[in-house]
Amino acid sequence: MLTRWLKRWKRVLGAEIRRQRVEPAPHWPAPLKNYLLQPFADAQTPLSELQFLAVDFETTGLSPARDQILSIGMVDLTLEGIDIASTEEILLNHGEFVKAESAQINGLTPKILQQGITLSRGINRLLERAQGKVLLAHHCQIENSFITAFLQNNYNLSTFPVCFIDTLQIEKRFSYAGRSRYHESYQLNDLRSYYHLPDYLAHSAASDAFACAELFLVQAKKLNLQQLAISQLTVD
Secondary structure, three states, X not given: OHHHHHHHHHHHHHHXXXXXXXXXXXXXXXXXXXXXXOOOOOOOOEHHHOOEEEEEEEEOOOOOOOOOEEEEEEEEEEOOEEXXXXXXXXXXXXXXXXOHHHHHHHOOOHHHHOOOEOHHHXXXXXHHHHOOOEEXXXXXXXXXXXXXXXXXXXXXXXXXXXXXXXXXXXXHHHXXXXXXXXXOOOOHHHHHHHOOOOOOOOOOHHHHHHHHHXXXXXXXXXXXXXXXXXXXXXXX
16 A cells, blocks of 8 residues: 555656756747746645646547547636636637547537637647646546647657546546446446436537536545545546
8 A cells, every 4th residue: 555655646746856857948838838837736735725627638539649639628626616617618720630430429520620729729728727737637648648749749848747637547446336346437427427417418628628527526525535635646
């Protein structure tokens, strides 16, 4: 148990060390430089004292090397509740990459994405909002891998210093249903149904980010996570 605790503590410490080791280049955009200048929360900070940014990406697939981000959804929250007014959906002008199967799921067509902005502007907006917050996602490897790939391709930044909490991993590690393998599925909608949260008819990055935020608040209450340190929940 001590070994696991030390490993999780090192994740937060490691993210802070990686942040400190990055030397921003003069030509980097202000949102990226400001994000990297903001220290992360201390590893022992309890969840009840943190601010979070729930994020979700709609993409054409799961590979950052082959696929593209189509939209970014975000919403601010603390354990006290969700800031509904902060809900934001950013469309990216990647209409030429839309696949029929993804359009059927998220409704993002080339015509809709014509009004979108560039990926650089979208990531900059995300970094602006992420400053000083812990990022939250459901299966955060997707968002983390796409952000990391963007930073590497555009700024030769080999790592994305970040503290991520993953609602999927919370369920697997802290719930009895997760530890006993009761769940047949760990999809966001299925876990929301398990906790008696309503379904959202619209499927978008913003609605999924909001749905993730709601799931996290229920998990924090039901699983008594409020006073756990951030080091006990962050993932690589």
